[in-house]
Amino acid sequence: MLPYPLALMEELSLQSDSRILLVVLDGIGDLPQDGETPLAAALTPNLDELARDSSLGLSTAVLPGVTPGSGPGHLALFGYDPLVFDVARGVLSALGIGLDLGPDQVAARANFATLADDGTILDRRAGRISTELNERLIESLNTEIGDIEGVSVRLYTESEYRFVVVLEAQDLGGTVSESDPGRVGEKPLAMRSQSEAATDERTAAVLNSFVEHTAEVLGDLREARESDPQVNAVLLRGIGKKPSLPSMRNVFRLRPGSVAAYPMYRGVSRLVGMECLPIDLSGEGERTPNKLAAYKAHADEHDFLYFHVKQTDSYGEDGDFDGKKRQIELFDESLPALLDWRPEVVLITGDHSTPASLKAHSWHPLPVMIWSRWGRPDGRRFTEADCRGGSLGSLRHLDLMPLAMANAQKLRKYGA
């Protein structure tokens, strides 16, 4: 039986032409500084106009007090309980760079790192090396390593110091602990099976050999002056296999599309069966014009679109209140282009809060607004304070897809 709300959605969903736009302003929830949050301080005429006719509420992403990572926050938004569908970060990263993992593959997220002479970690990010150096190192490592103990090992650049390791062989398990202790001053950990299964033992053994072998290759590259002296180790985390999630196509009877530029968000949207719109991903950052161009060209192929805005979170993580406010204003400028698609339902919220004062993800409930012809308009702005006590009340992210579906008149009556 599928967990809430999927089983109910599978039972009640109707295919129809009505359109749902889900806008995720990453990390949008905040705390007031001098009485105002970035959402309250930003000048957002377009958002204000839409909000006035919307129902508002405060939504808890996962559970009260729980600070979600981006993966769990997004899964909850899409209606997939992250406490049930526990997806390894390595899997999300692999999907995000376009790999479609199969049942014989195990993915891990990896960092190039710097160890001191005594083996303790000096820098978990090897001085944040360039993506270009990352690509050269990955090419060399792929040439040198190939197979370990009959297991194919392939590496893929993510960006800067980050890459993805994909193992492939029959009888490989995915339940293995991480090598990255998460802080400097400690030694990398040996990876271990977290079950009794021989398949997990095998994965752990191969990954431990991989870490050793990689250190040797990196040593050779440094001697040949083909690397940076501070790149002398790799750290692995988020090891796992791709879980088989029910597709949004089948559960919600939607043709879902995703408009996101960053790998992580493309990955999680593909995991639930969304099609990533073909965005020009050259360059770095938000790439809003590219996203809007893809949206304009391809939105009509879908009846559900997820539009992701990353920079609100990035400025929150940097503690930059004004930068976050400015990103909200930039989003406001692009809102009319999104509404040109003429969605029947517009749902705007975030995957988690990232208060600028906290410089980190947080547990605070997210402001949420649902605009539709069938809403109860609250006549307010889209701010944390205005969403408090709105028509949607206090809810959970898992409740949002059912509400969007209902407002799009895509759910049949329950019972007679």
Next chain:
Amino acid sequence: MLPYPLALMEELSLQSDSRILLVVLDGIGDLPQDGETPLAAALTPNLDELARDSSLGLSTAVLPGVTPGSGPGHLALFGYDPLVFDVARGVLSALGIGLDLGPDQVAARANFATLADDGTILDRRAGRISTELNERLIESLNTEIGDIEGVSVRLYTESEYRFVVVLEAQDLGGTVSESDPGRVGEKPLAMRSQSEAATDERTAAVLNSFVEHTAEVLGDLREARESDPQVNAVLLRGIGKKPSLPSMRNVFRLRPGSVAAYPMYRGVSRLVGMECLPIDLSGEGERTPNKLAAYKAHADEHDFLYFHVKQTDSYGEDGDFDGKKRQIELFDESLPALLDWRPEVVLITGDHSTPASLKAHSWHPLPVMIWSRWGRPDGRRFTEADCRGGSLGSLRHLDLMPLAMANAQKLRKYGA
């Protein structure tokens, strides 16, 4: 697997120096009389100042419409689902008077009572006899009774008409029905095993013999003029064994302490692994100065403190609106002394509502406030009406510990 939220808390909790103060104003929730509840009518300058900078909400103790006893209400506040951890009232009473029940012990709560000649109950409390008479009767009964069918039977005074019965033997069950029908005009019930187990049959048989034997001894004492003529029976309820609850130390990685004067609350706090601060318990009633003295002397040994205020409930039970209001004002006077501990998080609520107009516990959601540096201040007072539509929204008592932990920055992120 531990029930919500304990498994998640066990996974995410971090030990740190930050401090959480949980104040339980027993039975604080009320209904308006002439438009105001006791909280609204009370003059509470200290509470008002703290509330202005706090996040507010309305929290349901157990489930909507469910009127909790003090045990379930407190367990929910501490994060222990009372629908899962079903603790017998006899066990709570036993723990409350300082008995540390073992696995071979079964406890029951007992009343001295008055039966009519036809065996029906005239007074479930035997005219609320004095604690002094209770102590004399218990001494005689302990001398006369001793063992029944190889089972040790010990009685302990609680206060006034209330005492605790503790059986001890191997192979004693704890799943037995009560003798107290809960109302006058009916006859006491025979206690029965509520399972097929011989161990439960044995406990029921011993307790039924105990009730008979006690009536004989009380008859002898009345003839010898060593008792009050209206004490001629005992009624037993809340029979059970002490459950093994996971300790707050292990689940939340806290050093939890309890500041409560009444046995019941000391009992329930010990059950979840709190250490009772050494309060001078001589005298009766709230004993606020004694509690504050213990708090001042020992608070620094803990990073989580539960401070209990009983009299708000007592005046509610008596239907005394003004008395309840006065007790709130007295608490307000002691609030600065509590804040001297400099907690990072202050959580104030109750274990259940006790509306003065109802003169009893009720199901109404409780006003709750969380003060912390990381809150969203609602700028209001701590009243039922102001908590409505606050930033915390509608929540459950089980959500409160996770929120307090999050605000104290004692929880790591969930997922990546």
